[in-house]
Amino acid sequence: xxxxxxxxxxxxxxxxxxxxxxxxxxxxxxxxxxxxxxxxxxxxxxxxxxxxxxxxxxxxxxxxxxxxxxxxxxxxxxxxxxxxxxxxxxxxxxxxxxxxxxxxxxxxxxxxxxxxxxxxxxxxxxxxxxxxxxx
Numbered sequence: 001x002x003x004x005x006x007x008x009x010x011x012x013x014x015x016x017x018x019x020x021x022x023x024x025x026x027x028x029x030x031x032x033x034x035x036x037x038x039x040x041x042x043x044x045x046x047x048x049x050x051x052x053x054x055x056x057x058x059x060x061x062x063x064x065x066x067x068x069x070x071x072x073x074x075x076x077x078x079x080x081x082x083x084x085x086x087x088x089x090x091x092x093x094x095x096x097x098x099x100x101x102x103x104x105x106x107x108x109x110x111x112x113x114x115x116x117x118x119x120x121x122x123x124x125x126x127x128x129x130x131x132x133x134x135x
Contacts, residue, residue: 005073012070026058091127
């Protein structure tokens with residue numbers, strides 16, 4: 001992902017994807033470590049139609065097109081946010097699989113199914129720990 005999309009994603013995240021919210025672009029660029037390129041970043045995002053100046057210093061608003069681009073570029077979040085979403089989905093899948101095994105046990109309890117549930121339960125715990133450590 002290029003720097004423009006990273007900054008756009010951060011703007012999307014800070015504004016909650018709302019084009020009515022304004023943010024200080026200079027602060028976002030500085031936090032990302034690209035402040036020396038502020039003017040270039042501002043120009044490129046404006047030229048692409050992804051942000052609009054508010055007329056109040058370095059405050060900008062994300063545009064409708066910026067929102068669409070941020071979503072297209074990966075949900076408009078940071079790399080760590082996408083990783084958290086992946087972990088959350090894996091956790092959800094493990095829980096679903098545990099539920100299937102639990103339903104099988106409820107219909108016909110056997111030692112084999114209990115061992116299977118034990119393994120699933122362990123996987124759910126691991127996925128939850130991974131998710132907790134990423135948040």
